[in-house]
Amino acid sequence: MxxxxxxxxxxxxxxxxxxxxxxxxxxxxxxxxxxxxxxxxxxxxxxxxxxxxxxxxxxxxxxxxxxLFDRVTPKMVASMTQLLGTLLQAGVTLPEALAALTDQVESQRFKTVLTDISEKVNQGSSLADSMAAYPKVFPQLYVNMIRAGEASGALETVLFRLSEFLEKQLEIKNKINSAMLYPVVLAILGAAIITLLMVGIVPKITGMFEDMSAELPWNTKLLIWMSDTISGYWWAILLLIWFLGWAFARWRRTEAGRWAGDAMVLRLPVVGELVRKIAISRFSLTLSTLLSSGVQLLHALDIVRTLLGNVVLEDVIAKARDSIREGENIAPALKRSGQFPPLVTHMIAVGERSGQLEQMLGDVARTYDRETNTSIQRLTGLLEPLMIVFMGVGVGFVVASIMQPIMMLTEMAGS
Incomplete structure (x- = not known):
């Protein structure tokens, strides 16, 4: 042998x-x-x-x-999807296209996944079934669209739509991350400055006030107490913060916590508006993509419902799906919830009457993409001055609490 x-x-x-x-x-x-x-x-x-x-x-x-840090990113999946569609459109067979993609991919983990998928396809499995074995790489939405493309014989078209959809989702996510970066950095910087003042500088300066016979101002007493508490019990404070975060996260994982938290987020003045617009944009774009790819409406709604990230809106879609199963159109079911703006339900109703629901949903998605950008800019414009004001108030309180008794000492010495 x-x-x-x-x-x-x-x-x-x-x-x-x-x-x-x-x-x-x-x-x-x-x-x-x-x-x-x-x-x-x-x-x-x-x-x-x-x-x-x-x-x-x-x-x-x-x-x-x-x-150890090798992972498959959504950007890799989007690029692979675009290339696979291009190869199939050029007349390359699916096994050959998968083999070419496997050789081109640099990530060893992704290479392993594509190798296994290629092997299963060569053995007779469908592409959708082969990808379904890797839900962390190819989510349910992706697999269902691939399955619909294979069933309709338009796999390359579905791949192009799917690639465009993934790129759009990444673009929205990157915009939100970029917009939130500066306020988060300001918040961390402000907390670090105030903590440094409380732990390193305030105790040295306030030590001279201990021998004063005069009554200290309330703000100076509060500053001394805060400084002593942070310096002496910092470990307890960190432990308390960790415990509160753990308890909050555990509560949010419960059904009551998810409902209460998501409902509260939707009621917030600026943040709620942004969350709703992102969800509507995601709902419209995903549903349009699924319907255009041949996925049935009820099944498409089941998939879309899992992508909204808010249980209140998910419940609206679930009730709309049940109403559609009983013969009702989607627009009235969404309108009754009060969670979707009249513009959205009106455009969907027009699409249903005209038989162009997919195109109308695409128009809604584009409209709310622009609205999302406006809301992100508004939120960023609101958070930045708030963070600056927060830092200014914190540092100003420390400086005023130190300078006020010093001025009192000066007046006592002068008299």
């Missing part, structure tokens, strides 16, 4: 080298697959030479720390 020196990838994306005996390369490949190893290169060798090479490789093996 011949011996083969092989290299492959484990299920975790780790490079694996070794030597094994098998009747042929196909038998070796099947044996390694059972062990969770995906073959990437193989050469026939003698058993002795293979054992020596294996031992040498084991001695020289080093830990690649970069693999």
């Amino acid at each position: 011949p011996a083969y020196a092989y290299t492959g990838l484990s299920a975790k994306g780790k490079n694996v080298k070794g030597v094994a005996t098998a009747d042929n390369v196909a038998a070796l490949k099947a044996s390694l697959r059972r062990d969770g190893i995906y073959l990437t290169a193989v050469n026939e060798t003698t058993a002795a030479a293979g054992a020596a090479a294996s031992a040498s490789g084991g001695a020289d093996r080093e830990i690649d720390l970069a693999k």
Whole structure:
């Protein structure tokens, strides 16, 4: 039985080298697959030479720390989807396209996923079923659209729509992250400055007030108490903050906590408006993409409902789905909830009457994309001065509380 020196990838994306005996390369490949190893290169060798090479490789093996941080990002998935659609449109078969993508991908973890998908497709599985084995990489929305594309025979078209959808979602997410970066940095900086003043500077200055016979102002007493508390019980404060955060997170995971928290967010003046617009944009764009890809309306609503990120709005979609199942149109069901603005329900109603619901939903998504950008700018414009005012009030309180008794000492000395 011949011996083969092989290299492959484990299920975790780790490079694996070794030597094994098998009747042929196909038998070796099947044996390694059972062990969770995906073959990437193989050469026939003698058993002795293979054992020596294996031992040498084991001695020289080093830990690649970069693999510990290797993960499949939504940007990678979007790029892969676009390239796969381009290859299929050019007439390349699906197995060949998957093999080409596997060779091009740099992430070892993603390479392992695509290798397994390619193997399953070559064995006769559908692309959607092969991708469904990796829900963290390809979510339910993605898999259902691929399945609809395969059923309709327009897989490349669905891939292009899906790629555009993923890029749009990434764009919205990046806008929100960029807009929130500056206020968050200001908040952290302000908290750090005030903490530094309380712990490092205030105790040294307020020590001179201890021997004063005069009554200290209330704000100075409060400052001294706060400084002593933070300096002496900082560990208890950190522990309390951690406990409150843990308790809040646990409460939010309960059904009552999710309902109360999400309902409260929607009622906030500026934040609630932004959350609602993001949800409406996501709802419209996703539903339009699913319907255009051939997914049935009721099934599409089930998928969309899981993407809104707010249980109040999710419940609205669930009730609308039940009403549609009983023969009602989607627009009246959404209008009754009061959670969707009249403009949205009116445009959806027009789309239903004209038979152009997908196009009208796309128009709603584009409209609310612009509204989302405006709300993000408004929120950023509100948070930035608030953070500056917060820092100014905190530092001003410390300075005033220190200077007021110093001025009192000066007046007492002068008299």
